[in-house]
Amino acid sequence: MPEIFSLQFPQSLGVFDAYADAQKAVDYLSDEEFPVENCLIVGTDLKQVERVTGRLTTPRVAAAGAASGAWLGLLIGTLLGIFAKEGSWLPTVLGGVALGIVFGVVWGLFGYWATRGQRDFSSVTKVVATRYEVLVEHKLLAKGQELLAKMPGRAQTF
Structure with a gap:
C-alpha cells in the first residue's frame, strides 16, 4: 500500500455511520487549523449492494x-x-x-x-462501508479529541 495511505501509529479519533459525517469532522478540524494531513478516513465493514434495475x-x-x-x-x-x-x-x-x-x-x-x-435481470453493484473511522497520528489524538468536543452539532460520541 502506498505510504500516502498509511500512518505510523494511527489512533481512532471517531467512528461515524455516514461518510458525510466523517468528512464533516475532518473539515471542522481543518477549519481549526489542525494538521489534517495526519488523518485518514477509513471505510470499514464493507458490503456489496446490488440494485436490480429490471427484467431481461x-x-x-x-x-x-x-x-x-x-x-x-x-x-x-x-x-x-x-x-x-x-x-x-x-x-x-x-x-x-x-x-x-x-x-x-x-x-x-x-x-x-x-x-x-x-x-434474467439487469443490475448495478456497489461496494459500500457500514462505518467510517477517522484515524489520526497518535501524537495528535488528544488535540483532535479536544477540537471535536467543541464541534457544533456534533452527533457522534468519541
Missing part, C-alpha cells in the same frame, strides 16, 4: 445490443469515412452503423442465451 427479455437484450453496436459502428464508420474517397463518406458511416447494429444484436443475444435463464 430477449427484445430488451436485442435493443441494448443494437444501441451499443450502433455507437461502435458510428465510431468505426466515422474513422473509416475520414479516409474514404470524396463523396463516399456518408455511405461509409451508415454502413458502419448498420454493421455495428447487426454485430451488437448478435453478440448481445448470444451472451443472453449463454446464461440459459440463470440471470
Whole structure:
C-alpha cells in the first residue's frame, strides 16, 4: 500500500455511520487549523449492494445490443469515412452503423442465451462501508479529541 495511505501509529479519533459525517469532522478540524494531513478516513465493514434495475427479455437484450453496436459502428464508420474517397463518406458511416447494429444484436443475444435463464435481470453493484473511522497520528489524538468536543452539532460520541 502506498505510504500516502498509511500512518505510523494511527489512533481512532471517531467512528461515524455516514461518510458525510466523517468528512464533516475532518473539515471542522481543518477549519481549526489542525494538521489534517495526519488523518485518514477509513471505510470499514464493507458490503456489496446490488440494485436490480429490471427484467431481461430477449427484445430488451436485442435493443441494448443494437444501441451499443450502433455507437461502435458510428465510431468505426466515422474513422473509416475520414479516409474514404470524396463523396463516399456518408455511405461509409451508415454502413458502419448498420454493421455495428447487426454485430451488437448478435453478440448481445448470444451472451443472453449463454446464461440459459440463470440471470434474467439487469443490475448495478456497489461496494459500500457500514462505518467510517477517522484515524489520526497518535501524537495528535488528544488535540483532535479536544477540537471535536467543541464541534457544533456534533452527533457522534468519541
